[in-house]
Amino acid sequence: MTVMLTQNLTANDALTPAAAATHRPTEGSVHSWDLSTGVDGPGTRFVTFLSGCPLTCLYCHNPDTWRMRNGKRTSADAIVAEAAKYTRFIEAAGGGATISGGEPLLQPVFAGELLHRFKHELGLHTALDTSGFLGVRATDALLRDVDLVLLDIKSWDRDTYKKVTGRPLRPTLDFAHRLADLGKNVWVRFVLVPGLTDDPANIEGVAAFAASLGNVSRVDVLPFHKLGEAKWEALGKTFTLHDTPSPGPEQVAAAKAIFEAHGLTAV
Numbered sequence: 001m002t003v004m005l006t007q008n009l010t011a012n013d014a015l016t017p018a019a020a021a022t023h024r025p026t027e028g029s030v031h032s033w034d035l036s037t038g039v040d041g042p043g044t045r046f047v048t049f050l051s052g053c054p055l056t057c058l059y060c061h062n063p064d065t066w067r068m069r070n071g072k073r074t075s076a077d078a079i080v081a082e083a084a085k086y087t088r089f090i091e092a093a094g095g096g097a098t099i100s101g102g103e104p105l106l107q108p109v110f111a112g113e114l115l116h117r118f119k120h121e122l123g124l125h126t127a128l129d130t131s132g133f134l135g136v137r138a139t140d141a142l143l144r145d146v147d148l149v150l151l152d153i154k155s156w157d158r159d160t161y162k163k164v165t166g167r168p169l170r171p172t173l174d175f176a177h178r179l180a181d182l183g184k185n186v187w188v189r190f191v192l193v194p195g196l197t198d199d200p201a202n203i204e205g206v207a208a209f210a211a212s213l214g215n216v217s218r219v220d221v222l223p224f225h226k227l228g229e230a231k232w233e234a235l236g237k238t239f240t241l242h243d244t245p246s247p248g249p250e251q252v253a254a255a256k257a258i259f260e261a262h263g264l265t266a267v
């Protein structure tokens with residue numbers, strides 16, 4: 001379920017006394033926000049999509065988030081005030097708040113303030129959805145305000161990772177190790193793309209690595225789809241996976257089985 005919300009708040013709207021006491025006029029570049037269930041962490045969640053991403057994933061279904069300058073300058077106050085409207089509903093649904101993108105760590109101060117206020121002002125469970133490529137920008141203070149990291153490991157094979165994302169894999173692995181050292185709860189996310197990431201050896205590599213960390217409580221195997229293709233066309237970009245099929249149920253089940261063979265919970 002995804003419910004589109006309006007974005008017509010201003011920076012000075014509806015500050016709670018607690019917000020006023022800690023008020024800092026942080027702004028960031030924001031694409032949108034939604035309520036979603038089932039894909040951005042546990043339960044129903046208030047998901048904020050920040051603009052800007054250093055990766056260029058071939059299957060990205062939100063290429064309209066890639067450029068920070070295309071987002072809308074929005075205050076943290078406005079977003080927290082919007083999320084506050086749904087706090088009771090979210091808590092009843094066992095959910096929380098997720099910072100996504102784009103790549104939220106491209107705006108670490110803004111992301112950090114949102115996470116802090118979601119957690120301490122609204123009392124929500126917090127999740128950070130990231131590729132990990134900019135993990136060095138996440139301060140320990142930011143990570144203290146994160147209950148769950150949704151970490152995309154898009155490939156184990158270095159060349160495939162570079163082909164898929166345009167960037168090297170190493171920073172993501174380094175960030176994964178740091179999260180493990182901190183004992184941070186992680187869900188690994190892996191997009192299964194026929195002919196690109198579906199080599200069993202590639203999946204095996206991600207699975208063995210994830211299992212070795214000790215802090216990965218779940219793996220989401222996400223079947224490739226082409227729902228974002230129209231956005232690529234609208235942006236004048238070539239969607240090179242136009243002829244790539246989505247994986248069938250058997251392929252998805254086989255990929256999950258590889259993760260499960262390493263003792264991981266794959267969904």
Ligand code: SF4
Pocket residue numbers: 053054055056057059060061062063065101102103131
């Ligand atoms: S990291 Fe996410 S937002 Fe960035 S290009 Fe990849 S899929 Fe798109």
